[in-house]
Amino acid sequence: MTSLVNLEKVSFQYKNDLQVLNNINFKIEQEEFVSILGPSGCGKSTLLNLIAGFIPYYTGSIKIEDKQVKMPSEDRGFVFQDLALFPWLSVYKNVEFGLKMQGDSKTSRDQKVRGMVELVGLTKYLDYPISSLSGGMKQRVALARTLVTEPNILLLDEPFSALDAQTRDVLQEELFSLHNNLNMTTILVTHSIDEAVFLSDTIVLLSKNGQVKDIIDIELESPRDRTSSNYNAYVKRLYEFLQNERQQ
Numbered sequence: 001m002t003s004l005v006n007l008e009k010v011s012f013q014y015k016n017d018l019q020v021l022n023n024i025n026f027k028i029e030q031e032e033f034v035s036i037l038g039p040s041g042c043g044k045s046t047l048l049n050l051i052a053g054f055i056p057y058y059t060g061s062i063k064i065e066d067k068q069v070k071m072p073s074e075d076r077g078f079v080f081q082d083l084a085l086f087p088w089l090s091v092y093k094n095v096e097f098g099l100k101m102q103g104d105s106k107t108s109r110d111q112k113v114r115g116m117v118e119l120v121g122l123t124k125y126l127d128y129p130i131s132s133l134s135g136g137m138k139q140r141v142a143l144a145r146t147l148v149t150e151p152n153i154l155l156l157d158e159p160f161s162a163l164d165a166q167t168r169d170v171l172q173e174e175l176f177s178l179h180n181n182l183n184m185t186t187i188l189v190t191h192s193i194d195e196a197v198f199l200s201d202t203i204v205l206l207s208k209n210g211q212v213k214d215i216i217d218i219e220l221e222s223p224r225d226r227t228s229s230n231y232n233a234y235v236k237r238l239y240e241f242l243q244n245e246r247q248q
């Protein structure tokens with residue numbers, strides 16, 4: 001059986017000749033949660049942008065369901081690091097936006113928006129403008145806006161990096177539930193070892209020179225216990241990897 005996402009010999013350099021990714025190979029299965037972890041500047045966001053289809057000029061092959069990725073598509077939903085919400089519009093209007101673009105009818109949009117906003121716990125705030133919400137609430141809206149279009153693959157670039165530790169933990173738990181309940185495939189770029197271990201089935205470790213250093217299966221029970229010794233054994237292993245990369 002072929003995997004949902006297949007990357008083979010993917011290399012990439014920006015137009016200024018900076019070589020960022022070198023011969024990347026890995027596969028992602030349907031409903032898998034994969035995190036891409038590595039030192040700052042190693043090419044994590046670039047790799048996610050390639051999978052999203054935002055950058056068409058790479059070498060090698062990125063295939064989703066056997067189709068070569070050349071441009072963005074509705075099967076991939078992207079949550080940007082800066083969220084890219086419309087601050088002056090309401091929660092409702094922000095979540096509705098993608099459905100409108102897809103030409104969905106008003107009745108269908110209304111049902112989907114209300115359902116998704118409820119799922120992220122913001123029903124009380126449907127009519128509030130984005131500018132009046134906290135950072136964690138804005139993040140929930142960004143997730144809802146992407147998820148409401150029912151993408152098969154959710155792509156997240158450091159979604160929680162601007163949040164305080166407590167809000168981040170709560171949102172990680174919510175993302176874990178959404179991923180499982182909606183049967184999605186999720187690819188997350190993160191700096192955070194804890195976030196990667198808490199959420200992932202698999203962690204792809206990128207080295208400083210943009211190569212896959214290791215692919216680690218996280219074999220922990222759900223829900224995950226951040227204080228368990230098995231959990232912390234993974235954290236230690238990844239911490240040592242990142243420390244080693246920094247020293248090289």
Ligand SMILES: Nc1ncnc2c1ncn2[C@@H]1O[C@H](COP(=O)(O)OP(=O)(O)OP(=O)(O)O)[C@@H](O)[C@H]1O
Pocket residue numbers: 014015016018020038039040041042043044045046047191
């Ligand atoms: N549009 C661009 N044009 C040229 N170089 C770029 C561009 N975007 C990123 N880079 C460079 O490519 C390299 C990889 O960047 P990228 O953002 O993919 O890394 P990252 O691992 O996600 O970094 P971080 O963890 O700091 O967010 C960096 O050296 C960065 O400066």
